[in-house]
Amino acid sequence: MEKFIISGGKKLFGSVKVHSSKNAILPILAASIITEDNIYLHDIPMLEDIKIMIEILRHCGCEVRNTDETLVISPNVVNNDINIDIVNKLRASILLLGSMLARCNKVILGMPGGCNIGTRPIDLHIKGLSKLGAEIKLNQGYIEAKVKKLKGEKIYLDFPSVGATENIMIAAVLAEGETIIENAATEPEVVCLANFLSSMGAKIYGAGTDTIRILGVNKLKSASFTPIPDRIEAGTYMVMAAVCGGEIEITNVVIEHIRPIIAKFKECNIKVVEGENTIKVFSTDKIKPTDIKTLPYPGFPTDMQAPMMSLLTVAKGTSMVIETIFENRFLHVGELLKMGANIKLEGRVAIVEGVKRLTSAKLEAKDLRGGAALVIAALMADGTTEIEGIEHISRGYFEFEKNILSLGGDIKRIV
Known part of the structure; x- marks a missing residue:
């Protein structure tokens, strides 16, 4: 040890x-798979949590290359079964629920882990994604989710959860119609994710306030981005x-x-x-x-x-x-x-x-x-x-x- x-x-x-912020990079990595084009992320410190998320992306079929603190992600997603051991080492792995639903319409995801600093329920994640049309089932040790088509909806969060706000936002950018997140988290990391998604062609308004409005688009494009x-x-x-x-x-x-x-x-x-x-x-x-x-x-x-x-x-x-x-x-x-x-x-x-x-x-x-x-x-x-x-x-x-x-x-x- x-x-x-x-x-x-x-x-x-x-x-x-x-x-660059670990807590900004992790949701960006999760969101990188909702396009079919390459993503270029700059100034990325290779922390343990970031390495785990990269390993999960590779498990899904993505090619991830690291050159001079720039990550090049080729999001060729071929595997939507992510019920693997490394998922329970990382709390941010829950963000793959929204991105995989947006990209593949279904996912099997192991329960997220992370530091033992207290109860961090995923109920708000499930509530928000369910409002967008997803069917989500909690099994022993893993989550099973599927959706025919994500559709925009008004969602009120009982608590301004950063993770839930991010998960809903990632899924909603490719949903049909308009999504409104009320009592949204206002953290800089949420704004950073919104800026990243916008650089890919997403239409997001109000990030940094408690009401975020998202107009769904059909497709996202390649982006080059430096996190906060x-x-x-x-x-x-x-x-x-x-x-x-x-x-x-x-x-x-x-x-x-x-x-x-x-x-x-x-x-x-x-x-x-x-x-x-x-x-x-x-x-x-x-x-x-x-x-x-x-x-x-x-x-x-x-x-x-x-x-x-x-x-x-x-x-x-x-x-x-x-x-x-x-x-x-x-x-x-x-x-x-x-x-x-x-x-x-x-x-x-x-x-x-x-x-x-x-x-x-x-x-x-x-x-x-x-x-x-x-x-x-x-x-x-x-x-x-x-x-x-x-x-x-x-x-x-x-x-x-x-x-x-x-x-x-x-x-x-x-x-």
């Missing part, structure tokens, strides 16, 4: 470039800069996408300087406490809750963190306690009393963002920390230790 060995207390200086920068990767390096001494410039960012994170940094007395597509963060030893409540965009992102909690463990006072999206997203708390953090859990609320310093310990990453939080904590802690379970981290951060080393951190991957 691979692990990180991190010697803390090193000040971090320099610049780091954010990669990863706002969670940017936020993770921002936290790293704030707590590790020194200063870090983070490039290739969309400032508006990280506005909720910037707001919390200012509340915490952390200096940030915004550029056109860069942000510079200056460390401080006078971090003020703040309260965080995770919410759908443009609220504070649930994916940044764990990294921010590492920061709040050394704030001068008491902070409250409320997790409203996933009920099991405090798996990192027990590990932070091993390092001397003072955190009390009450259901979905964490009360964080700041301490002067964290100390090294032997830790285990139990999910992706919690794993990143432990790396941040280890970088600022006294002594040498060992983190196991880093395969979770590799799912979402490309060349993580390489970037940390370039900033002056002391981190080694042990295989």
